[in-house]
Amino acid sequence: MARALKPLGSTWPLREATAHFDYTLTDQGVHALCTWLDLLVTWNARMDLTAARSHDELVDLMIADAAVMAARIPKGSRVVDVGSGAGAPGLPLALMRPDLAVTLIEPLTKRISFLRTALGSVARPDVLLVRGKGEESVGGAATWDVAMARATLPPPAWLALGRQLVVKGGSVWVLLAKEAAPASSDDRVADDVSYTWPRGGASRRAVRYTTG
Numbered sequence: 001m002a003r004a005l006k007p008l009g010s011t012w013p014l015r016e017a018t019a020h021f022d023y024t025l026t027d028q029g030v031h032a033l034c035t036w037l038d039l040l041v042t043w044n045a046r047m048d049l050t051a052a053r054s055h056d057e058l059v060d061l062m063i064a065d066a067a068v069m070a071a072r073i074p075k076g077s078r079v080v081d082v083g084s085g086a087g088a089p090g091l092p093l094a095l096m097r098p099d100l101a102v103t104l105i106e107p108l109t110k111r112i113s114f115l116r117t118a119l120g121s122v123a124r125p126d127v128l129l130v131r132g133k134g135e136e137s138v139g140g141a142a143t144w145d146v147a148m149a150r151a152t153l154p155p156p157a158w159l160a161l162g163r164q165l166v167v168k169g170g171s172v173w174v175l176l177a178k179e180a181a182p183a184s185s186d187d188r189v190a191d192d193v194s195y196t197w198p199r200g201g202a203s204r205r206a207v208r209y210t211t212g
Contacts, residue, residue, distance in 0.1 A: 005041040005044065005052065005054075005055060005058065006041060007037075007038035007041055007042060008034070008037070008038065008055060009034060009038065010030075010031075010034055012033070012034045012037050012055070012059065013055075013056070013059060013199070014030050014033050014034065014059070014063065015030065016198065017059050017060075017063050017064070017067070017198040017199060018063065018067045018096075018198075020067075020196075020198035021064075021067040021068055021071065021195065021198070022071070023067045023070055023071050023096070025096065028098075029095055029096050032095040032122040032124075033063070033092060033095050033096075035121050035122050036087065036091065036092070036095065036118050036121070036122055037058065037059075037062065039114075039117065039118050039121055040058070040062070040086055040087070040114075040118075041058070043114050043117075044086075047110055047114070049085070049086040049111070049114060050062075050086055056199035056200060057199070057200060059198070059199050060197035060198065060199045060200050060202065061088065062086070062087070062088045062092060063088075063092055063198075064195070064197050064198060064204065065088065065089040065150060065175050065204070065206065066088060066089040066090075066092035066093040066096060067092075067096070068193055068195055068206050069089065069093060069148065069173060069206065070093055070096040070097050072191060072193075072208070073093075073097065073100065073146055073171075074145075075099050076099055076100070076101070077100055077101070077144075077145040077146050078100075078101045078103075078143070078144045078145045078146070079093065079094075079100050079101065079102045079103070079144060079145065079146040079147075079148070080102075080103045080105060080134075080137070080142075080144040080146070080147050080148070080165055080166075081093070081102065081103070081104050081105065081148050081149065082105045082133075082134035082147065082148070082149040082152050082158075082161070082162075082165070083105065083106065083107075083134065083149050083150070083151075083152030083153075084104040084105060084106045084111070084115060085106065085111055085150075086111065086114065086115075087104070087115060087118060088150065089148060089150055089175070090102055090103075090104045090148065091104060091115070091118065091119075091127070093148075094124060094127050095122060095124070098124075101126070101128075102127050102128070103127075103128040103129075103130060103142070103144065104127060104128070104129050104130065105130045105132060105133070105134055105137060106129075106130075106131065107131065107132055107133050109131070112129065112131045115129055116129060134149070134152070134161055134162075134165065135161060137165060138161070138164045138165065139164075143165070143166065143167050143170075144165055144166050144167070144170065145166060145167060145170050145171065146166065146170060146171045146172075146173065147162035147165045147166050147170070147171070147172045147173070148162075148172075148173040148175070149161075149162065149175075150175045151175075154179075155174050155176060155179050155180075155181065155182045156182040158172075158174060159172055159174055159182045159184060159187065159209060162174075162209075163186065163187065163209075163211050166211055168211060168212070169210060169211060170210070170211050171190065171208050171209065171210055171211070172187070172208070172209045172211065173206060173207070173208050173209075174206070174207045174208075174209065175204070175205075175206050176204065176205040176206070176207065177202075177204060177205075181205070181207045184209060186211070186212050187209035187210060187211050187212060188209065188210045188212070189207060189208070189209060189210075190208045190209065190210045191206070191207065191208035192205070192206075192207050192208075193205065193206045193207075193208075
């Protein structure tokens with residue numbers, strides 16, 4: 001069970017996991033990600049943050065999607081992750097790519113508390129944390145270059161919402177397990193990446209849409 005997971009310190013298999021995607025972590029990135037994962041399994045003992053049953057499954061769940069996108073997002077992009085939960089994929093992306101301006105949006109107070117503690121532990125006060133739903137950020141002053149979410153909404157609904165959060169010509173990443181990629185007459189598919197989880201081998205797909 002997930003509650004049996006223990007902190008691993010510097011022995012989390014992160015370099016191996018990201019090398020699976022031909023992405024090389026810096027020493028600083030490894031340290032920050034290990035700190036976050038240790039905190040996650042500690043907090044998970046008293047509140048539900050992940051259903052991962054093993055350390056390998058947790059690495060897959062928390063690292064894989066971020067590693068795929070980390071190699072494909074332009075330098076200095078403004079990024080929003082809607083429904084961040086325990087942090088993935090937005091927080092690990094920020095830790096892999098400190099050049100990005102990342103905003104995490106999460107509606108649940110307990111998860112906000114965890115994310116706030118995690119950001120303090122990895123010394124990343126520049127990552128913006130917003131309590132609320134993604135729909136509440138539509139039409140506001142904030143605009144982003146890249147939007148992402150994982151399992152927050154069905155893929156077509158997420159694409160429709162993500163389109164409203166990014167600037168014209170911005171990117172919306174749709175992360176898929178077994179679902180079909182949503183069709184859209186308003187957006188262009190710019191990237192379509194099929195990949196497997198590095199530790200467990202599960203098949204996944206990430207599709208990037210460029211908004212019109």
